[in-house]
Amino acid sequence: MKLNKFKSSEITPENFYINRRKFLKKMGIVTGTAFASQNIITSALSYTPETERKITPYKFATTYNNYYEFGTSKSDPHKNSKDFITKPWDIKIDGEVENEITLSVEEIKNTIPSEERIYRFRCVEGWSMVVPWLGFPLNKLLNKVKPTSKAKFVKFTSLYDPDQMKGQRFPVLNWPYKEGLRIDEAMHPLTIMVTGLYGKELPNQNGAPLRLIVPWKYGFKSAKAIVNIKFVEKMPVSSWMNASPNEYGFYSNVNPNVSHPRWSQATERVIGENIYSPRIKTVMFNGYGDEVAGLYDGMDLRKNF
Amino acid sequence: MIRIFKPTIFVLCLIPFIIIAYQILFNQLGAEPVKQVTHHTGEWTLRFILLSLAMTPLKNITKILAWIKYRRMLGLFAFFYGTLHLLTYIGFDYQFNFDPIIDDVLNKKFIFIGFAAWLLMLPLAITSNQKMVLILKQNWKKIHRLSYLIGIFAVLHFIWLSKTIFFEPLIYLIILITLLTLRLDFIKFIFKKKSVT
Numbered sequence: 025m026k027l028n029k030f031k032s033s034e035i036t037p038e039n040f041y042i043n044r045r046k047f048l049k050k051m052g053i054v055t056g057t058a059f060a061s062q063n064i065i066t067s068a069l070s071y072t073p074e075t076e077r078k079i080t081p082y083k084f085a086t087t088y089n090n091y092y093e094f095g096t097s098k099s100d101p102h103k104n105s106k107d108f109i110t111k112p113w114d115i116k117i118d119g120e121v122e123n124e125i126t127l128s129v130e131e132i133k134n135t136i137p138s139e140e141r142i143y144r145f146r147c148v149e150g151w152s153m154v155v156p157w158l159g160f161p162l163n164k165l166l167n168k169v170k171p172t173s174k175a176k177f178v179k180f181t182s183l184y185d186p187d188q189m190k191g192q193r194f195p196v197l198n199w200p201y202k203e204g205l206r207i208d209e210a211m212h213p214l215t216i217m218v219t220g221l222y223g224k225e226l227p228n229q230n231g232a233p234l235r236l237i238v239p240w241k242y243g244f245k246s247a248k249a250i251v252n253i254k255f256v257e258k259m260p261v262s263s264w265m266n267a268s269p270n271e272y273g274f275y276s277n278v279n280p281n282v283s284h285p286r287w288s289q290a291t292e293r294v295i296g297e298n299i300y301s302p303r304i305k306t307v308m309f310n311g312y313g314d315e316v317a318g319l320y321d322g323m324d325l326r327k328n329f
Numbered sequence: 330m331i332r333i334f335k336p337t338i339f340v341l342c343l344i345p346f347i348i349i350a351y352q353i354l355f356n357q358l359g360a361e362p363v364k365q366v367t368h369h370t371g372e373w374t375l376r377f378i379l380l381s382l383a384m385t386p387l388k389n390i391t392k393i394l395a396w397i398k399y400r401r402m403l404g405l406f407a408f409f410y411g412t413l414h415l416l417t418y419i420g421f422d423y424q425f426n427f428d429p430i431i432d433d434v435l436n437k438k439f440i441f442i443g444f445a446a447w448l449l450m451l452p453l454a455i456t457s458n459q460k461m462v463l464i465l466k467q468n469w470k471k472i473h474r475l476s477y478l479i480g481i482f483a484v485l486h487f488i489w490l491s492k493t494i495f496f497e498p499l500i501y502l503i504i505l506i507t508l509l510t511l512r513l514d515f516i517k518f519i520f521k522k523k524s525v526t
Contacts, residue, residue, distance in 0.1 A: 088360035096495060098360070149492070151361055196495075286437055286489065288429060299353060299362035302424050 074142045077294070080153035082222045084296045089229050090147065091248060092196050093182070093189035100191070105228035108188055110249075113233045117168065119254035120175035125168060129233045136160045138219045141237075146278045146310045148242035151293045157237055158220030163211040166253070171207070175255035178210040179203070180236060180247040197263040203247040204260030204274065205238065206319075214239055214315055217250075240309040240316045242276045273329040277320070278310035282329050331398055338399060342406045345373040346413070363421045370414035375483050377407035379504055382480050386511035401457050404476065408454040411447050439489035446482035449475050477512075480505050 091101035094108075115132070118124035138158040146152040166178070184200035186192040192199045209215060218235045219226055226232040231248025238245050244264055264272035271285050280290045291303035309316050320328075349369050352358050358365045381403035388396040423430050433440045453473055455461075462469050484505050487498040 084360040151364075283436075286439055288433060288437075290429065293361060293363060295360045297362075298356065299358060299366065299421055303422070 074144065074154055077144065077154045078296075079142065079156060081296050085153055085155050085221065086227050086229060088295060090149075090243065091191075091229060091231070093191045093199075093201065093249070094229065095191045096196060101229035102227075104190060108228040108232070110228065110233040113251075115234065115251060115253065117166070117253045117255075119179070119256050120172045121169040121255050122172060123169055127165075127168070132165065132217075132234070133219055136164050140223075141216055141239075143237060143239040144310050145237075145239070145243055146292060146306065148244055148272070148276065148284065148289075150287060150289065150291070151295055152304075152306075153295045156222055157216065157218045158223070158226075159216035159218035159237065161213050162215045162217050162236065163213065165217055166210060169255070171255045174257045176207060177256050177259055178205050178207060179252075179254040179256050179260035180205075180250050181252040181254070182247050183249045183251050198266050199263075200251075201247055201263050202260060202266075203236070203245055203262045204256075205245070207255075208319055209238065212316060212319065214312060240277055240312040242278060244272070245276050275320075275325070275328050277325065277329075278306060279308060279325055279329070280306040281308075282326050331395065334395075335398070335402070339402065342377070342402070345369065345410070363417065366417045366421060367414065370410050370417055371487075374407055374410040374414050375487060375501055377403055377410055378476070378480050378483050379501065379508065381407055382476060382505070382508045386508055389511070405454060405457060407479075408450045411450055415444070415447050439486055442482050442489065443486035446479050446486060449479045449482065453479075477509060480509070 087102045088098045089101040090098065091105070094101040094104040110129070113129040114126050115129065116124065116126045138160050140156055140158055142154060142156045144152060145155050180203045182201035182203075183189070184192060186199075205215070216237050218231065218237050219233070221227070221230060226235065231246075234250055235248040236246045236250065245262075259274055262272070262274065265274060278289075283289050289306055292306045293303055294301065307313075349366055353362075353366065381400055384396045384400040384403065388394060419425060419430060434444050435441070453475060456465060456469060456472055465472065484498065484501050487501060491498050
């Protein structure tokens with residue numbers, strides 16, 4: 025992995041986001057009460073930072089979301105998640121482990137500091153954003169349990185609560201939302217659990233209180249509002265695999281060479297650009313190939329899409 | 330009546346165009362402008378196709394001939410919005426870069442059928458004026474039966490592009506099936522019978 029190739033100040037900033045570092049430090053003082061429980065590392069970044077693309081405006085990252093639990097339209101999650109209750113919230117880590125545990129989000133935030141990660145986010149539908157997440161490597165959470173020798177995969181389950189999540193009253197997907205990763209993917213330092221974005225607490229429509237981000241995979245792999253992490257022996261069947269197995273595979277790595285059965289994945293639209301801006305070329309593993317390509321050595325990525 | 334109604338309806342039919350033109354000019358299109366324009370023009374194409382297909386059944390059911398007077402205009406608006414939809418895809422989305430477009434048309438079934446629907450609208454638009462009706466006589470009716478196929482293609486285009494089973498494409502499908510069923514002879518017969526008694 026490359027460390028600190030560029031200073032964060034070299035990243036093209038966006039409006040209010042003029043000086044990230046200062047901004048984040050200020051956060052601790054200005055909104056100290058709201059954020060007191062969450063310690064943020066503002067020092068070294070431990071990944072290749074974004075140097076080519078602009079950060080997506082906050083407005084779009086928080087109003088243009090795919091989160092079918094709150095409705096199938098992009099603007100639904102923002103509208104319908106306003107009263108979603110995220111406190112208290114427990115996450116159970118169980119399955120093929122020697123010591124299953126249940127942790128509250130508060131505990132997790134208190135014991136594992138969040139850092140900022142500016143990642144590209146590529147949706148399987150063919151659009152993309154660049155989002156400054158706050159979060160921590162998932163492996164820090166997974167290391168709290170000891171997997172048994174049987175454990176090969178990690179299965180993520182999101183909340184099922186049709187009273188609050190009115191999209192779940194319709195059988196759009198087989199609720200609750202399920203996703204999965206191979207253990208080495210889950211342990212990879214780029215895979216993070218997200219607690220916030222743009223220096224703020226994670227909005228409900230973005231998957232509060234705790235969501236996954238796997239930047240080299242299509243967005244739907246990054247499950248939101250997670251309540252259970254299960255170590256399993258067999259490859260989990262995700263909700264999207266269940267809905268349409270020939271369109272959504274288990275791996276779902278960003279790959280411009282393997283097109284979706286119904287549309288091409290060679291290019292993508294950048295969210296927040298105007299109508300006259302062209303599509304941009306999609307990059308293998310969403311640009312994180314140096315870090316993650318090794319995970320798939322010898323695998324046919326056309327077959328394992 | 331017709332003299333007042335027709336221009337009014339013409340202006341009403343232009344409203345979706347005025348809305349999207351305003352949004353383009355004043356940058357009101359949101360996070361994904363191209364998609365917004367594509368969806369807007371596409372949805373209105375489908376609505377006008379279904380509206381134009383609704384006129385004949387409405388005439389049969391209500392026994393009011395006037396419905397037929399609007400059929401051509403609604404059909405031409407379907408072609409108008411369909412052409413804007415196609416131009417959005419070619420011009421805004423792919424910036425007239427024809428390689429990926431040809432690739433899409435040939436390989437992606439929802440784009441193929443959408444393009445086919447537009448192609449089928451061409452002869453209907455060309456033969457839509459009164460002169461053509463007189464020249465083509467009986468054949469005019471046959472050619473314009475293509476509108477049923479266009480309706481089916483357009484609804485399939487919408488269903489196939491959807492990520493999962495959504496309500497919207499299904500609603501359009503139900504409306505289309507209803508409109509086509511109303512044209513079946515035995516259904517017409519029922520309505521005729523009712524009106525006699």
